[in-house]
Amino acid sequence: MRDEADVAVVGGGIVGLMTARLLAREGLDVVLLEAGDLGAQASGANAGSIHLQLQYPEFAAYGEDWARAYIPCLRFLEASLSLWEGLAEDLDADLGLKLSGGLVVATTGAQMDRLAAKARIEAEAGLEMHLLGREDLRAMAPYLAPDAIGAAFCPREGKANPLRVTPVLAGAAAAAGVRVMTRTEVTGIDAEATGFILRTGAGPLRAGRIVNAAGAAAGRIGRMLGTRLAIEGFPLQVTVTEPVAPLIPHLVYSAAAKLSLKQLANGGCVIGGGWPAKLRGDTLVTDPSSLTGNMATAARAVPAMAQARAIRSWTAWVNGTADWRPILGPDPNAPGVIHALFPWVGFSAGPMTARVAADLVLGRAPAMPLAGLSLLFD
Template sequence: MSTRFDVIVIGGGIAGCATAHYLARDGVSVALLEAGELNAFASGANAGSLHAQIPHDPFVHKGENWARAFTPAVQLFKASLDIWTGLEAELGADLEIGVGGGLLVGANDVEMRQIEAKARIERDAGLEIEMLDRAAIRERAPYLSTNAIGGAFCPSEGKANPLVVAPAFAAAARAHGAHIVSNAGEARVARTGDGYEAAAAGQLFAAPRLVIAAGIETGKLVESLGGSIEIQGFPIQANVTEPAEKFLPHLVYCAGEKLTMKQTRIGTVLIGGGWPAKLDARGRPVADPASLAANLAVAKSVVPAVGALQIVRTWAAIVNGTEDWLPILGELPGAPGAFINYVPWMGFTGGPAAALAIAKMVQGQRPDMGFDLAAFAPQ
């Protein structure tokens, strides 16, 4: 015997929990199935940055044509940041959201030319970017090293607490009637004559529509439905310091090396940027001391004051990726009623807008996002 719902959602990170919330809020009967604990993987293990700018490292290595193809993702992040500003009221929860702006720092003329070229593309995508010269960046960010000769400032960027966001979405979804099953084990999905079945937690769930929002496990689930999408997973690591007096109001990037830095409400400084971690014998991500040393050296060279702080924790996680860095959002070809919700690299930022778009698609509605989602369609 199976329990029937309107929609089955696979995955209990921000993508799945937010999708379940928006569906349940619209009166849709939804079951969410999570193999382990909610928010246990990338959604809870990231550093909580809220991004909008085109990532600088792939811009340098992939070029301006790639960046122009990436601009639909910028528009998605911009739409998501608009949602983030009202999310605490929407969910009735303190998500520790802070929007102080993001600052990409350049240390030489080559980096500044790269920053300026990227900013032109970002502005064309509708993103507000302010270029800063040496005097302006010193006034805006006196905490920076004297090596900084300029940068780009995006006022809509910021941070939130990744430990509480997906659980808040899940709680709101439950309040609207969603059925959420955690520690369900790996779900097995199959097509039926009138939709889809998912076997998990010793139970069978049936629905005419299915949303796969399972992060790095998405590819395997798509294959079980006869499809194929190319996704990637990369082990990376991040660090957090002891609390300090507030001195870092911005989300800080570095054009020369991988770096993100921001200070939380309690004063701890989160230091990351995508430095690689290792995989242990069981394939689990573990911190790499060499990446730790390199990451902290870059952080200290950009923001010298951080050198006086103790690191209290370093952790590793798998970040979702795609070769072109674009999200995969929409109905799976050859599997009517099955939808993919997969946002690589900046999935925490893009999670709310992607989930809202998928919830509308599942209900047969056209998402009103203000831009075309066609670039994200599963191929």
């Protein structure tokens, strides 16, 4: 390895790849260090939902105060979504992006009341939301189960294909001049007077600045710097069905149980929504009870799903913080280090997370305000 760079980006997921590309395009010498393969963790293994509205299970569990505190994140997600809209053209590639709207489907009056309360807070954040009654919902989404009595509809939500996005970003980063080192784990960091020495399996790298985009493992990078980052990995699983006839144009959630459901261009339906995987030793494996619970929830919301055979389930660690807010900004103890960590819905938030991280490395005002948003600014 050449042993110097202006910036070392740790992590080759969506955030690391996009940040590295932005910085290289500004003329900085950037090395991206990835412990495994690019996009092989959450960024390539997620469910591909482009989220915007408040997640219903968390709203139900944590309540209105939590939701109000999350408003800066809603604004951030909306701005990230605008970046998503320009990404296919910027990268000259099909990313499978389709924003046909997201529906949280209710089957009880209590759920409808909660969706109305949720929509009021989303309106405070400036989001366009529509509460649909039974007839309007049936007209928009005839594929839903007959017990659906209404829904919250967020027109800007949708999907992108993670299996396409990360390879395209990897190519774009390399084309911009990023020196990408895969299978190169950062095992230690020493601060120097003018920067840092990163210890890696391929030898030491001296870098003036560091971007921590290590996702679920970012807390370990923090510990190398003497900073406690309240972020952890949580094991999740997702399932895809065999291709079925075109049926579901929307991103579908349920107010009855955790669900995200979408149909890919090839007809396969991706079923997730935050169901846990489990650990066998050090290895993540699918949890059969999560699989059956997730499939049953999908079939309750969209009866045709009962006929669609699951062909593959997979697992990955998601980066999570307790209150869902990001850790985004300069390290409080290690000047020159930027943490770029957006939890739980970091695929949706990835483009703006990278934009802000790059702004901070470049010494510019961040594209979005960080006070109130990032846990680092509390």
